[in-house]
Amino acid sequence: MNEAEQQRALSLDRGLFFINYKSAEDSVSPPRVIVAPAKGHERHMEIILHPDATEPTLYKPNSGLVVRVNMPATLQVQVQPTKPGGSRSAIVRVEQIQAGGIPSATDSDSGMGPHVATEGLKVLGHVAGRGDIVVGPNAWIAGPAAPSRVEGVALEWPDKPLSVDIRYAVQLANGQTGSGRMVPLGAYAGTRGRALPLTGVVLEMSGTDELRFVAEAGFLNAPTLRAVGRRVVLSGPTNREPLVGIRIGIERNATAEVAATPAPPPSRKPSGGSPRVRVFRSQQRQIGAAR
Template identity: 60%
Template sequence: MNRGTELDQQKVVQLDRGLFFVSYKSAEDLAAPPRVMVSPAPGHERRIELVLHPDADEAVLWQPNSALVVRVEAPATLLVQVLPMRHGGSRAAAVRIEPITPGSPPTLSRTTMAFAPTAAAPASALTQDVGPGLRLLAHVAGLGDVMVGQNSWIAGPTAPSRVEGIMLDWPDIPAGLDIRYAVQFANPQAGNSKLVPLGTFAGTRGRALPITGIVLEMSGPSDLQFVAEAVFLSAPTLRATGRRVVLSGPTGREPLVGLRINVESVQPIEDAVPVQPEASKASRKEASSGRVRVFRSRPRQDVPAATGSARSTHP
């Protein structure tokens, strides 16, 4: 490797006073990626400080996803040099230099220092106080991991966004109650439709694989049931109740873009209609003589099904 070859891959970067993050993003040859050397230009050594990892003894980034920090006291020149790992090896590498800004102290008056969210902020982004009971964590595209408490939307009708994974948790879960859940994808994936216990993440992160179905199951005390709502892309909001709930779009391939889960007590069945006393013979005879006979039926009772059923509701 001669000096001329090294200089061909050298970049000169002008930096102002500040703090900078130098990251080795990618390389064409992952089997033998080139190394990236960072150094001050001659004469600028006193203006630049290189902050290395405690285990590193030189400013060299050996592979993608490695990084270091550059501190610049005054405008200076930084040299970034890419060297092949072996003779004739690849010298194609992507290196990014980004400023790190500390921000500035706020100058807002007391009347404008509000902690409430603005109207533009989705409610699902507020995770400071989820309260007791069932908790729902979801990995949402563009937001990352978001956690809410019972009966609160993640994404949803007013702020739909692709949900790629979920986790349920319940620190103070009632004794004897067991909850399991599963996610489904449009195409076969590892973990597809596999039921997992509380505290287990089901789905993916950062792979752009939206969930297309949710399964919720519980066992234990019979006086509890799920009340779940889901929004799938280009479909009405679904609502399902029961001890086993299955939610999916019309075709089973629509991405999940909103989810709300609650656990509630099962509504007791109303008392049976009391039996009317037997009519006297005279009254029966009188009634039978007429041409029109009226039969009084019991009021219809709605009995919750053992398996959750979903129906469309417009948000």
């Protein structure tokens, strides 16, 4: 197995994080967990060890270390067996630490405050016969109460966290020019005044594991579709039905789990069972964090 198959990359915003080695599948010979900045991110973070530790390696469950991130950066979490053919299955929890009652730099600089997921997003939709309509998060444009052909969309989020990147695309009837082309936040995707309905919408978010899209769409003669995730694809049963209503919101993940399942060596399966490293990103709270 190569190194890339045994490690997980985590994008962290500015702040203080506790890396907690929670448990291992093999309690007798648990794998070790190695923590390090991603290449090129060494100057963006500092790893704080226990006074008796000499390297950023956790050798058994119920151990941990602290990472101080000065600017958004990527942390590598790698799991290695302690003996040939040993288990490589471990659960690691990443918990953000905040000083109680003191506004954090994460809240002010990157925008990852407790209410960021429900504030500030604006969605524009161009509706046939009605023109441009602008709504807030989780509000319908056209939709079940007033279905009408939607010909284009645009998203605005002035208070977007700096680390978050959002792109989106629309599918146009008959594969017209511009169909499927990803555009950045603020750009208009679709047409106006050409009677070309949308037949699909794609939303993508990167730079965070803490936020996700929650979107619903109505397509002509089809049930309302709901999708949740950092990448959302909305389309009708045959991908040809016109879009007649849409609403888009962004929310904080209630439980954000990142799991990596490395493949076993081709020659034999490790005796410790199926190898995996499961990394949990915890939601913020006043002291410590728990997901």
